[in-house]
Amino acid sequence: MTPNTLKVLIIEDDPHVLVGCSQAFALEEIPTLTATSAEEALPMLAKDFAGIVISDIRLPGMDGLQLLKQIRQMDATLPVVLITGHGAISMAVDAMRDGAYDFIEKPFSPERLIEVARRAMEQRRLALEVSFLRKQLHEKPLEAFLIGHSAAMKTLRQLIANLADTDANVLIEGETGTGKELVARSLHDFSRRKLHAFVALNCGGLPESLFESEIFGHEANAFTGAGKKRIGKIEHAHQGTLFLDEIETMPIALQIKLLRVLQDRRLERLGSNQTIPVDCRIIAATKEDLEQHSKAGHFRTDLYYRLNVATLAIPPLRQRKEDIPLLFEHFLHESTLRFEREVPPPDRSTMASLQSHDWPGNVRELKNVAERYALGLPIFKSAMIPEKTGAQNxxxxxxxxxxxxxxxxxxxxxxxxxxxxxxxxxxxxxxxxxxxxxxxxxxxxxxxx
Ligand SMILES: Nc1ncnc2c1ncn2[C@@H]1O[C@H](COP(=O)(O)OP(=O)(O)OP(=O)(O)O)[C@@H](O)[C@H]1O
Ligand SMILES: [Mg+2]
Structure with a gap:
């Protein structure tokens, strides 16, 4: 949601002022709605109205101050800017006390009108985002996302809820398949950055030469074979989240460049001197002990500390076996929906073998096992009797x-x-x-x- 998708509802009975205001907004490409009385305007408003209100105080019928009271009761976060007659400052001050966002004194310039409106719209945008997030949290709690009732998972969810809507960089540690990417997504989805992109980049998946242009982007023909201009992953993640997976594999030469972007909050595409401001939250994930890596000189210590403002360590599944039944049930449910077949609930011996397994592949392995179970296959390959025993004794x-x-x-x-x-x-x-x-x-x- 950008401020320009918000509307301005103008309530003014003087046709000259109304037209003047509408034109000033049209020039700025800000959409407007108009009304000539409070009675006409009220039905246009509802809680979470995607816009702001600018109203004259003196109106036929209900005046601007009464309208302000009614709006405050309906949605206290909806900004109302009042227009006062010349010399009516004391009335405006009272209105501010009653919760008006600001006031504009007649006669006013288009610049003043636009400036106040833009500020109010920015405030409105933030309020709507917060309200949207609250609803999200209410509708889809983190427990439905990140399943598990072990103490470790409860703590993890609590930490995610506390960290999600901050801009703190987070380092996620965990063995393969423990849910690092899912945790990164949760941090993004439960923040206001959700309205923008979540961009994942596997630092280990690319040769060093390609990596640089992949992450920073490049101008057309910046180097041999560069071809067209390319927007890098960091720029794509502007206002959103950049997830750097397997961060320990990032080439040392690029670590310094990444550090500079994190410090300066701006970047230069390859082959360009122009700096572009970027605002993205960085979440990194590693299967290794990154602190050890940095101590051993394989990872820049300064970058390690930048990334590691907060650490979320996800324990392996074998250390939280009490999560197995709930996770298994969840994945089984998903699989039965996907394969469209009914599956009997797991019996005691199946549950016992799930509990006694060591889960080197962690939750991902459990998910695969649930899929095999849903398909009626043996859940552990190692438990299979070889099919072709031939004419053996x-x-x-x-x-x-x-x-x-x-x-x-x-x-x-x-x-x-x-x-x-x-x-x-x-x-x-x-x-x-x-x-x-x-x-x-x-x-x-x-x-x-
Ligand atoms: N607590 C959980 N609740 C529900 N699903 C989970 C949970 N943990 C992991 N998963 C699921 O398990 C699978 C593996 O998780 P994910 O890809 O996030 O792991 P990872 O740590 O990033 O693995 P890798 O290190 O191999 O990249 C995904 O399908 C994910 O949705
Ligand atoms: Mg992963």
Whole structure:
């Protein structure tokens, strides 16, 4: 919503003044509504009227002061500017005390009229945004967005609610699939920046050469192969939120440039000397310990402190297993809607295996498992009996099954023998022997660390 989409309702019985005001606004491309009495104007107004009111005090029938009282009762945040006759200052002062936004004394210049109206419209815009956000919060509480009733999730939601409508940069830490992007979106969606863009950029997803123009933009032909002018992600996020995912992978050379933008709140596109003001809130996410990275010299310490005004650490799912049933139910519900099929509620053994699993892929993994369940597939691949056992005898079939379980566990834990052995409930030395026996060395890191 820009101030120019707001209207000005002018209430004036003197046709010359009315036409003069309307023309002054038309020149500024500010839309107007007009009325010649308070009685005519009132039906045009409602709570959350997208505009402001400018009214003469002296009107036939109900006067401007009574109109002000009625409007205040309906919507106390709707700015009312009063026009007073020459020398009626004391009346205007009383009106201000009664809640008028400002007054203009006749005769007035178009400049004065526009200046007061613009200020009132800006105030109105902010009030409407706040009212819109309150409704949003009321209609779609954060709990419906970010599910979980563990103490950690409750604290996280509380922090998000407190931080959302501030401009503080936030660093989100968490393992893969814990919900970092969802948290970033929640911060955006529950702020007034929601009315503008949420721009996500994966710092690890681009070669360094492309990254710079992707984030800062470039002028036409700024470098070989640049082609047309390009607006960078930061500019796209103007007035909104820029989400920098996997921030730890940002090339060091670009970190200094980003720092400068954060400090100066302006940027230059590549190949341009013109500085462009930018107002965007930065939310960064990392799977790593960024503080350690900065201590080790892999990440600029000054940038780390800039990004890390507030930190939101999302614990892995294995540390908040009480969230599993609610999340599973939620994803199952989503899946049944998507696949349009009825699914029986999970039985005790399913719930038990969900609870005993370690969830290296965190909530994303749980979501996939719920989808598999909704489709009637085995929920954990490792629990599957290999389909083609061929003409095996019992001992061979067991070995095939055992090998499949071990291979899955190693894949799960990226070859880490210690974690895989814990997950399988098997001594590490036993696992090591079996890895050798089944020739699975390529799948394990071999060190057990
Ligand atoms: N608390 C939660 N409530 C509901 N859905 C969740 C929650 N946490 C995560 N999700 C869902 O899980 C999936 C993974 O979340 P998200 O993409 O935000 O994780 P991430 O931390 O950014 O992962 P990665 O590090 O791999 O990028 C998404 O579909 C997200 O909507
Ligand atoms: Mg992510």
């Amino acid at each position: 019992f001992a061979q079939a067991v070995e095939t099954f055992e090998k499949a379980l071990i291979r899955d566990a190693l894949a799960h834990y990226q070859g880490n023998l210690t974690q895989a052995s814990q997950a399988l409930g098997m001594a590490k030395t036993t696992l090591f022997d079996k890895v050798k026996k089944y020739n699975l060395k390529d799948e394990s890191t071999g060190t057990g660390n």
